[in-house]
Amino acid sequence: MSPVVSVEDLTKNYGSVTALAGVGFTVEEGEVLAILGPNGAGKTTAVEILEGYRRADGGAISVLGHDPSSGGREFRDRIGIVLQETGIEVVLTVREAIDIYARSYSRRLPTDELINLVGLDGKADARIKTLSGGQKRRLDLALGLAGDPELLFLDEPTTGFDPSARRKSWAMIEGLTKLGKTILLTTHYLDEAQNLADRIIVLADGSIVAEGTADTLGEGRASSTISFTVEGAGEPPRLDGGPVMTGRTVTYRSASVTADLLALTSWATQHGVELDGLEVTRPSLEDVYLDIVGEAGYGGRAS
Ligand SMILES: Nc1ncnc2c1ncn2[C@@H]1O[C@H](COP(=O)(O)OP(=O)(O)O)[C@@H](O)[C@H]1O
Ligand SMILES: [Mg+2]
DSSP: OOOSEEEEEEEEEETTEEEEEEEEEEEOTTOEEEEEOOTTSSHHHHHHHHHTSSOOSEEEEEETTBOGGGOOHHHHHHEEEEOSSOOOOTTSBHHHHHHHHHTTOSSOOOHHHHHHHTTOGGGTTSBGGGSOHHHHHHHHHHHHHTTOOSEEEEESTTTTOOHHHHHHHHHHHHHHHHTTOEEEEEESOHHHHHHHOSEEEEEETTEEEEEEOTTTTTTTSSOEEEEEEOSSOOOOOOBTTBOEEETTEEEEEESOHHHHHHHHHHHHHHTTOOOEEEEEEOOOHHHHHHHHHIIIIIOOOOO
C-alpha cells in the first residue's frame, strides 16, 4: 500500500528566506504524523503546499496519489483542512457557516453530526463573533471535517488554548483517528505531538532535524545524568561527562550509561566507597526537543 502522503526533497523560498530546504517524509494510511517545530520552522509552508494552497519551488509530492498543485475536485473532496488562521465570516451562525462551507464538497457529513462531533451543540445558532477562541477553533475543525475527508490537515490545532480546551481537542482528534482518518498535524507543543502522534518529525529552519516516536526521538541525543553522593573518598574518576561536584553530590552527564556505570562502580569497589543515592536520570522528551532545536540554532535551552 502506498503512503497517503509522500514528499521528497521539498523546497520553498520566499525571496531570500528559505522556508523549506529539502524536506522528505511520508504519512501512512490511518497514521497521525506530527510536524513539530518552533515558530518560523516552515510547518505552515509545508502543509499549505501539501494542501495545494502554495506551490513548491522543487521536490516530488504525492498526496492521495495526486500532485496537489494540480489536484482538482476529486483531490479536494478527499482532504480536510484546518488552517492556522481562518478568514471565516463572523456574522454567520455556526450552522450557517458549516452549511455554506460544506456545499463545496460532493460528499458531506450532516451539519448536526458535525456540530455534535466537535461539541458545539449548544452553539449551533450562535453567531461566530460571539464564540470564544476555543469554540472558534472547534468550528474550524467542523469545517475541516465537513466533506468527511480521508486525510485531515491540522495546522497548530490548539495554539492559544487553555489546558482544559486543549485536552478536549486532543480527545476529539483521537476520536477521529478511531474513525480511520489519516492526520497530518503541525504543532509547536511537544506534549501535543507526544499525546497525539504515531510519529514525530522535528522541523527547524526548514530542515528535518529529527524523526521518530516519542520514545525513540531521544536515542543518541540529549544525555542521561548519573548522580550519587560520596563521603570524603578522594576525587571521583574523570569521565567524558564529569564529574561536577555540588557539595557531596557528584553528577555526570552520560551518553553511554552502561559503560559509565561500569567505570564508576569499578572505582567505587577499588576504593571501598559506597555510591550512596546512585541515580540514573534519562532525559525527558522536553530535554531531547530542546537539545534538537538548540542544535539547529534556536538556542532554546533553559539552563
Ligand atoms: N508569505 C510569506 N512571505 C514571506 N515569508 C514567509 C511567508 N510565509 C512564511 N514566511 C517565512 O517562512 C518561514 C517559515 O514560515 P512558516 O511556514 O509560517 O513557519 P511555521 O508555520 O513553522 O511557523 C518563516 O521565516 C516565515 O517568516
Ligand atoms: Mg505556522
